[in-house]
Amino acid sequence: HGLRDRILTDLCGRGVVRDVEETELDFIHVHRYPVADPSVEADIRQRLAEALTSGQLPDERTAALATLVAVLRMEPALGLTGPAAEDAGRRLEEIAAGAGFSGSVSLDDSVVRPSISLVIAALGQAVDAALGKR
Structure with missing residues (x-):
């Protein structure tokens, strides 16, 4: 029910992780969430x-x-x-x-x-x- 997205949005908003969007093989979009703090x-x-x-x-x-x-x-x-x-x-x-x-x-x-x-x-x-x- 969107729990993962809500949690990641909250963590990004609090500066705990950051959303990094990357493209693999020129067409696969990948989101990573490395630790920011x-x-x-x-x-x-x-x-x-x-x-x-x-x-x-x-x-x-x-x-x-x-x-x-x-x-x-x-x-x-x-x-x-x-x-x-x-x-x-x-x-x-x-x-x-x-x-x-x-x-x-x-x-x-x-x-x-x-x-x-x-x-x-x-x-x-x-x-x-x-x-x-x-």
């Missing part, structure tokens, strides 16, 4: 790192991101190995539990608002259907 990614990575190491409940945005990382099986993108990767995986699962995706916390008591929870749940179901249950 690397501080946004740095801030997100810092918040996620703090959530994984502090043991405290993260804010809603960081909890949603951590839950997405867990649900979408993106732990390798964190670039951690060995015990650090195992600790991060456990912490991601704890945060996901606090967001109502496992454990005893209901979506009503989730630290993430219900509309976001529904999107994350749908993505998780799609990943499970494609790759099998964890």
